[in-house]
Amino acid sequence: MSLQYCADPSLLHGWQWLSCYLLTPKHQLFYTSFLVVFALLAITAPVVLLLGFAGAMAKRSSFLPLRWFGSIYTSMVRGVPDVIFFLFVPIALDQLVEYARHKIKCPDITAPVYQGSDFIVCAAAKMPTSNADAWVHQLWGFSLAVIAFSIVFGAFAANTIHGALQAVPHNQLETARAYGMSDSQVFRRVHLPQMWTYALPGLSNLWMILVKATPLLFLLGVEDIVYWARELGGAKTSYFEYPHPDWRLWYFLALLVFYLLLTWLSGKFFARLTDKFSVDKSRSKANSIKPTLIGIGR
Amino acid sequence: MNSNTGSTGSVPVIELRNIHKKYDDLEVLKGIDLVANKGDVIALIGSSGSGKSTLLRCANLLEIPQQGDIIFQGQAVTWGKKKGQRTPSDKNQLQQMRTNLSMVFQQFNLWAHMTVLQNVVEAPITVLKQNPAEANNRGRELLDKVGIGDKCDQFPSQLSGGQQQRAAIARALAMNPAAMLFDEPTSALDPELEAEVVRVIQALALEGRTMIIVTHDMKLAYDVANHVIFLHDGVIVEQGTPDEVFKNTRSPRLQQFLAATGQEG
Numbered sequence: 001m002s003l004q005y006c007a008d009p010s011l012l013h014g015w016q017w018l019s020c021y022l023l024t025p026k027h028q029l030f031y032t033s034f035l036v037v038f039a040l041l042a043i044t045a046p047v048v049l050l051l052g053f054a055g056a057m058a059k060r061s062s063f064l065p066l067r068w069f070g071s072i073y074t075s076m077v078r079g080v081p082d083v084i085f086f087l088f089v090p091i092a093l094d095q096l097v098e099y100a101r102h103k104i105k106c107p108d109i110t111a112p113v114y115q116g117s118d119f120i121v122c123a124a125a126k127m128p129t130s131n132a133d134a135w136v137h138q139l140w141g142f143s144l145a146v147i148a149f150s151i152v153f154g155a156f157a158a159n160t161i162h163g164a165l166q167a168v169p170h171n172q173l174e175t176a177r178a179y180g181m182s183d184s185q186v187f188r189r190v191h192l193p194q195m196w197t198y199a200l201p202g203l204s205n206l207w208m209i210l211v212k213a214t215p216l217l218f219l220l221g222v223e224d225i226v227y228w229a230r231e232l233g234g235a236k237t238s239y240f241e242y243p244h245p246d247w248r249l250w251y252f253l254a255l256l257v258f259y260l261l262l263t264w265l266s267g268k269f270f271a272r273l274t275d276k277f278s279v280d281k282s283r284s285k286a287n288s289i290k291p292t293l294i295g296i297g298r
Numbered sequence: 299m300n301s302n303t304g305s306t307g308s309v310p311v312i313e314l315r316n317i318h319k320k321y322d323d324l325e326v327l328k329g330i331d332l333v334a335n336k337g338d339v340i341a342l343i344g345s346s347g348s349g350k351s352t353l354l355r356c357a358n359l360l361e362i363p364q365q366g367d368i369i370f371q372g373q374a375v376t377w378g379k380k381k382g383q384r385t386p387s388d389k390n391q392l393q394q395m396r397t398n399l400s401m402v403f404q405q406f407n408l409w410a411h412m413t414v415l416q417n418v419v420e421a422p423i424t425v426l427k428q429n430p431a432e433a434n435n436r437g438r439e440l441l442d443k444v445g446i447g448d449k450c451d452q453f454p455s456q457l458s459g460g461q462q463q464r465a466a467i468a469r470a471l472a473m474n475p476a477a478m479l480f481d482e483p484t485s486a487l488d489p490e491l492e493a494e495v496v497r498v499i500q501a502l503a504l505e506g507r508t509m510i511i512v513t514h515d516m517k518l519a520y521d522v523a524n525h526v527i528f529l530h531d532g533v534i535v536e537q538g539t540p541d542e543v544f545k546n547t548r549s550p551r552l553q554q555f556l557a558a559t560g561q562e563g
Contacts (some may be wrong), residue, residue: 171407175401175403179396185424190409191423194410
């Protein structure tokens with residue numbers, strides 16, 4: 001994809017130099033690493049929403065152990081710093097999977113897996129296996145990251161959704177029952193649609209935090225945009241094709257602009273969504289009628 | 299004209315027999331009997347805390363009385379137990395009752411996320427499984443009837459209290475119920491808006507609709523009811539025709555109540 005005139009970088013000047021510099025294979029890896037961020041968001045967001053619903057339903061369940069599970073899940077994750085969770089979950093999952101594979105694939109090895117502070121499994125149990133391509137390693141790391149993100153943010157979403165379900169006025173649900181609706185009809189026709197009004201501010205907030213948490217991928221060893229910004233921005237001596245001083249400032253500035261843009265767009269999107277799901281239509285921008293309270297006198 | 303004893307060959311729609319309702323140690327209803335025959339308009343009056351709203355809510359089982367029988371169109375509610383509490387055991391029967399006893403609430407309780415017309419057709423479509431197109435047509439007719447046909451596509455929060463309550467009445471009518479239950483339908487409205495709701499209720503009474511109305515509005519009770527029940531401390535202290543109850547008041551308690559509400563005579 002590199003341009004014709006880029007053949008000998010040492011002869012280039014000005015914008016020609018810059019255009020060639022910005023199209024080096026490493027830079028192309030940098031650009032594709034933005035896709036990693038989007039992929040993480042695209043996969044994590046729906047999973048988080050699902051986990052959030054599951055957690056909220058568990059907390060509301062009439063079955064006590066399920067209720068316990070829901071409460072423990074949400075309060076435990078809420079009480080732990082995110083960064084620690086992101087460091088803990090991938091390592092724990094990694095070891096869990098390798099331990100299981102070790103037991104299945106190498107039943108003959110009797111030596112304990114935990115030897116002092118070492119975690120030793122047979123070669124066949126390694127995840128990914130030692131002869132796997134680099135992209136498999138990346139994918140494995142990415143998958144662990146997705147799981148860690150989903151667990152953490154799922155707990156927050158569960159809290160938000162649980163709170164939103166509680167916030168729907170009781171009389172709205174009672175009225176539905178009074179008109180003969182079954183429990184599931186009440187839930188589908190009234191409870192769920194009205195829940196969004198109360199959940200959206202929290203969920204939009206959560207989305208922003210999720211977007212801003214994506215650089216944690218770097219912490220998990222995934223080659224994300226932060227990794228590449230550091231790599232490419234660092235000073236390059238004349239040993240390199242395109243030598244330059246420490247430009248990390250500019251690279252990080254670019255990331256800053258990227259995240260600002262992303263959160264700004266998200267904000268606009270959620271404002272629209274909130275408008276759409278607003279229970280009090282008179283408050284939405286689509287209407288010019290003055291606001292009134294739902295159910296006067298409440 | 300009134301046959302509240304249920305013994306003169308009229309058709310009872312809903313009968314409440316010896317209803318007792320307790321919240322923890324507080325006994326709100328202490329053995330109430332009430333029969334609404336077809337075409338009856340019964341007004342339940344009494345001070346706040348007398349148990350009149352609770353009694354009304356027992357009729358469609360929004361409240362479950364610990365003791366007593368509820369008979370809907372000749373069928374007694376069958377009871378089961380859940381977590382030590384008495385509870386209706388037959389879901390179909392419960393649905394049958396609730397769809398036939400549509401309720402109008404003090405705070406209107408229109409579903410806030412639906413337009414006025416959607417509110418009216420919601421239960422007919424999801425519960426009664428009516429054809430949506432037909433339900434919509436009928437919904438528009440009913441909204442016309444209560445005088446807010448032009449508000450079909452507005453949301454409840456865009457309507458005045460009086461309009462909301464009329465929409466709620468249209469929603470109740472859309473169920474084509476055997477009886478309508480009104481829980482203080484005018485209490486949340488200022489006098490001007492109250493009048494428009496009262497007119498609608500009066501029109502329904504003239505149509506011969508069976509209604510039970512809990513109200514603080516003695517004029518409404520006098521004008522539309524054919525039978526008035528005065529509740530105090532969970533028991534029926536006095537009942538009879540509006541003239542008997544309001545003009546020839548016997549019990550001192552009711553005299554006191556009417557004096558306090560400034561509606562005596």
